[in-house]
Amino acid sequence: MDTEEGSELPSSKLGTKEHWDATYAEELKNFHENGDSGEIWFSLSCQHRLVDWLKKNVSSKETKILDIGCGNGALLMELAEDGFEELTGIDYSPAAIELAKQVADTDLHSHNIQFLVVDVLHVDDSLLHQTNFDVILDKGTYDAISLDPLGAEEKRSRYIRSVSALLANGGIFLITSCNWTREELTKHFDQMLSPEAVIPAPTLQFGGKTGQTVTSLVLQKHS
Numbered sequence: 001m002d003t004e005e006g007s008e009l010p011s012s013k014l015g016t017k018e019h020w021d022a023t024y025a026e027e028l029k030n031f032h033e034n035g036d037s038g039e040i041w042f043s044l045s046c047q048h049r050l051v052d053w054l055k056k057n058v059s060s061k062e063t064k065i066l067d068i069g070c071g072n073g074a075l076l077m078e079l080a081e082d083g084f085e086e087l088t089g090i091d092y093s094p095a096a097i098e099l100a101k102q103v104a105d106t107d108l109h110s111h112n113i114q115f116l117v118v119d120v121l122h123v124d125d126s127l128l129h130q131t132n133f134d135v136i137l138d139k140g141t142y143d144a145i146s147l148d149p150l151g152a153e154e155k156r157s158r159y160i161r162s163v164s165a166l167l168a169n170g171g172i173f174l175i176t177s178c179n180w181t182r183e184e185l186t187k188h189f190d191q192m193l194s195p196e197a198v199i200p201a202p203t204l205q206f207g208g209k210t211g212q213t214v215t216s217l218v219l220q221k222h223s
C-alpha cells in the first residue's frame with residue numbers, strides 16, 4: 001500500500017484477537033449476570049448520528065447493510081428498530097457474535113439480523129456469495145486492525161480489498177475512526193472508493209486547540 005514511512009499507528013493490544021475474545025467473554029458474562037449489553041464504541045450519540053444519516057440518505061428499508069466488527073450488534077439493532085430489514089453483522093470474535101445474538105433475542109425488532117463469525121481479513125465463500133452489500137459500516141474496526149502488532153500495514157491493505165469485494169458498485173462505506181483523520185482515510189481507500197460526505201461530529205476544545213475526536217466519513221465505490 002502507498003503509505004509514507006512512519007505513518008503506521010503504534011501497536012496496541014486493541015489490535016489483537018486475544019483482547020477482543022477476552023473483552024466479549026467478560027461482556028457476555030455481564031449480560032448474563034445483570035443484563036448489561038456492553039460497550040458502544042465512541043458513545044451512543046455517535047451511534048445516533050450514524051443512524052440519523054442513514055435514515056436521511058438510504059431510502060429503501062431493504063437496502064443490504066453489513067456492519068464489519070459489529071461487536072455487541074448495537075448499531076444494527078438501532079437500525080432494525082428504525083425499520084431496516086436486511087442487516088448482517090460480522091465479527092471475528094465468537095463471544096461478540098454470541099453476545100450480539102443473545103441481546104438481539106431480547107429485542108422485538110432484531111430477530112432477523114444475521115450475525116456471523118467472520119474475520120474480515122479472510123472473507124470466505126459463506127459471505128462472498130451474499131454480496132454485494134449496498135452499505136457497509138465500520139465503527140472502530142479499521143482502527144483496531146491498524147493497531148495490530150503483527151503486520152498492520154499489510155492487514156489494512158487486505159481490509160481495504162475485502163471492503164471493496166463485499167461492496168456493490170456505487171455502494172457506500174461509512175467508516176468511523178478515532179485514529180485516522182478524514183484526509184488519511186481518504187488516501188488509504190482512494191484506489192477503490194471516493195469520498196462523498198462527512199458526518200459532522202461535535203468539536204472539542206483542549207489547550208486552546210479545537211479538534212474532533214472522531215471522524216465519520218462516507219466513501220462510495222467507483223462504478
Ligand SMILES: C[S@@+](CC[C@H](N)C(=O)[O-])C[C@H]1O[C@@H](n2cnc3c(N)ncnc32)[C@H](O)[C@@H]1O
Binds near residue numbers: 096140145
Ligand atoms: C473498537 S471495537 C468496535 C465494536 C463495534 N463496532 C462498536 O462500535 O461498538 C472493534 C471490533 O472489531 C472487531 N474486529 C477486529 N478485527 C476484526 C477482523 N479482522 N474481522 C472481524 N472483526 C474484527 C473486534 O472483535 C471488535 O468487536
